[in-house]
Amino acid sequence: MNTENWLAKFDADKAKFExxxxxxxxDIEWKQLNEARVIRQIGKxxxxxxxxxxxxxxxxxxxxxxxVGWDEFLYLLED
Numbered sequence: 001m002n003t004e005n006w007l008a009k010f011d012a013d014k015a016k017f018e019x020x021x022x023x024x025x026x027d028i029e030w031k032q033l034n035e036a037r038v039i040r041q042i043g044k045x046x047x048x049x050x051x052x053x054x055x056x057x058x059x060x061x062x063x064x065x066x067x068v069g070w071d072e073f074l075y076l077l078e079d
Contacts, residue, residue: 007042017068049073
């Protein structure tokens, strides 16, 4: 996916996964993610998202549990 499409997808879906950044104490990362979005730094955004993905509890964040926003988050992270 090109830069414009990736950023548009992020903008369209970020409200779906914001909750788990906040609930699990990633407030600073959420702020950093949005700051990186403003300056269009997709690499930095993916690094932040990857760190959060690594720290989220596996028992709750997996394909079987599939919490709200998880598919959208993974799609952006893996693209």
